[in-house]
Amino acid sequence: HYPIIRNQISKFFNFNIEVVDSARIVSMILRDTLEKNNLLNDSGRVSDQFFISDYTPYFEKIARMFFEGEINLRKADIWS
Structure with a gap:
């Protein structure tokens, strides 16, 4: 939910904080884990x-x- 209002949060704190996008971090780790375990769907069908x-x-x-x-x-x- 926070990425939608990320800019407003940063502005509220005068851009003195970093708003961490946990969804992005989790998705990167998940993709890495899926790749390591050969679980990615690379067939093109979704x-x-x-x-x-x-x-x-x-x-x-x-x-x-x-x-x-x-x-x-x-x-x-x-x-x-």
């Missing part, structure tokens, strides 16, 4: 699946604003 803890039609509407094509939302029971 099937996006999104696991969510709670489904609402509103969430699906917002998700469609960010992702083109078919969206496969799957509810994951993470609380049991």
Whole structure:
């Protein structure tokens, strides 16, 4: 969520702090781990699946604003 308001956060602190983009760091480490374990999909075929803890039609509407094509939302029971 913070990358969306990154500039506003920096401006609030007079640009004296660095806002760390943890999603970028995690994605870089994940890609490296997938490469090392030969788990990257390099076939060119993509099937996006999104696991969510709670489904609402509103969430699906917002998700469609960010992702083109078919969206496969799957509810994951993470609380049991």
